[in-house]
Amino acid sequence: MAAAATARSGFRRMFSISAFSPPKPATPPPKADPSPNLFVSGLSKRTTTDGLRDAFAKFGEVIHARVVTDRVTGFSKGFGFVRYATVEDAAKGIEGMDGKFLDGWVIFAEYARPRSPQQQDMNSQPQQSWGPPSSSWGAQ
DNA sequence: ATTGAGCGT
Numbered sequence: 001m002a003a004a005a006t007a008r009s010g011f012r013r014m015f016s017i018s019a020f021s022p023p024k025p026a027t028p029p030p031k032a033d034p035s036p037n038l039f040v041s042g043l044s045k046r047t048t049t050d051g052l053r054d055a056f057a058k059f060g061e062v063i064h065a066r067v068v069t070d071r072v073t074g075f076s077k078g079f080g081f082v083r084y085a086t087v088e089d090a091a092k093g094i095e096g097m098d099g100k101f102l103d104g105w106v107i108f109a110e111y112a113r114p115r116s117p118q119q120q121d122m123n124s125q126p127q128q129s130w131g132p133p134s135s136s137w138g139a140q
Numbered sequence: 141a142t143t144g145a146g147c148g149t
Contacts, residue, residue: 039147068148073141081148105144113147 032111034087036063038094039112041079043067044103049080051103056082059096060089081112 040052053065067080084090090111098109 037147041146042144045144066148068146070141071149075141077146077148078144079146079148108146110147115148 032113034091035111036084036087036090037112038082038084038090038109039079040082040097040107040109042105042107043076043078043080044105045076045078047076047080047103047105052080052082055102056084056093056097056109059093061085062093082109 038056040056043052047067049065049067052067053062056062056065061084062082063085064083065080066082068077069075070077082090082093084093094109094111097107100107
């Protein structure tokens with residue numbers, strides 16, 4: 001039965017030709033920087049802020065939750081934001097609500113990005129002269 | 141004043 005071994009070796013060599021090296025060293029998971037802010041998408045139009053907060057409050061202490069709604073129509077845009085007390089609570093919230101159902105729609109929880117360099121910390125308000133510009137007061 | 145991926149009044 002040496003022929004079998006030889007044939008197996010040949011097959012082995014044939015399928016061992018790695019001319020096509022997959023340029024995928026690792027799967028690019030949608031991992032973002034840990035942050036207490038969570039971005040929840042896939043929400044239903046009927047989902048409101050209270051429902052979102054109630055759904056995420058079961059996995060951690062939710063500091064603030066908000067469902068983005070259109071300013072003109074006032075209807076939900078289908079996504080919202082949830083802020084936890086700590087990043088670990090946020091992780092638990094993601095692992096607990098990501099890919100789950102909410103109001104009949106599969107929601108996706110992920111770390112939210114910094115909205116703007118400003119309005120993040122009121123304490124870091126830049127210096128500004130609190131004195132009136134001695135002008136533009138009598139104008140208009 | 142809907143759309144179904146997305147990042148906020």
